[in-house]
Amino acid sequence: MADSPTSKVPPPLTADTTYLFICDVQERFRRAIPHFPSVVFAASYLFDAAALLSIPTLITEQYPKALGHTVEELPLPAPGATVVEKTAFSMLAPPPTLAALAAAPARRSVVLVGIEAHICIAQTAAGLLRRGYAVHVVVDGVASQRDADRGVALARLRDAGAVVTTAEAVLFELLGDKGHPQFKAASGIVKRERPVGGITGL
Template sequence: MLVRAEESVLVVVDVQARLLPAIHESGRVLRNAGILLKAADALSVPVVLTEQYAKGLGETVEEVRAALPAGTPVLEKITFASTGEPSFVAALEALGRRQVVLCGTEAHVCVLQTALGLLQLGYTVHLVADAVSSRTPANHAAAIDRMRAAGASIVTTEMVVFEWMERAGTPVFKTVSALIR
């Protein structure tokens, strides 16, 4: 199944100040989350962002906050699965889109539990493997394996961006394709 801009919502999970320094290859996560956010903005894909216990883990890092499209809801949660927070589920339902493009940290905790919850709710989940990570590579790999086995589609940042665009030769193509050079 192709990832369609008009059917997608980008969910960014817990890319927070006190957590990110411990994340393996955090620079890769930041770079690719930034590309996804900018592409989502250019292609009118709505974004929902979560923060896990911001009092303890800090707010979303500035690099991600700066790339958020105007009006993006930032939803604080204390459940590991974003779907455990009624405000998150309500925000998704209000958008009326059934494809979720998922990125963030930690792959084996909040991202995994969010993906599993979304799948249970009947959403199609596209996990952006190069825009998620954990403190250890082993946890990252195990999480991707588990999400794949549960029914999530494993994709990359470039897969999502090019599927969202659908075609070359458009004004948005020039803007968005420049993000991945």
């Protein structure tokens, strides 16, 4: 039986229709953000999955002159990955971001990971939702300095229409089928050891 259209259910994630956004996962935040190892793990997990599936990745760095560059666990430069410096909180503010989106009009889903949940992640997700994108916020890959800020941000974004998901759920949705030609390679990503004390929920 064919699927019936439901406005509240976003289209499935596919490699041809998805963009990965990694927001401000920078060295200076390593000691400032609780659960930072979980954020880095999820970002690296999805970064490698995106490379495997040829999904373009946008990485922002918030004022890197003072806050440092992207963590070494995300080796840059990398094919398919664009790094954009910013001072605004939303990832959409720098002109290269909107130019990248405009250059890929078929990509209407964005997977979002990084920090901080209630500031840069929230403002980026809201801007994407207003532009009609399906936004998937990776719950085990976003954090704030305070858990209360993170929890409120995720609840607000879910109420606004964002999908609250996990890194593993994203990967398996992108694969769609055990018969996917990259399934075996992707299974190596899935089997990675997760950090102790990682984020477990909202």
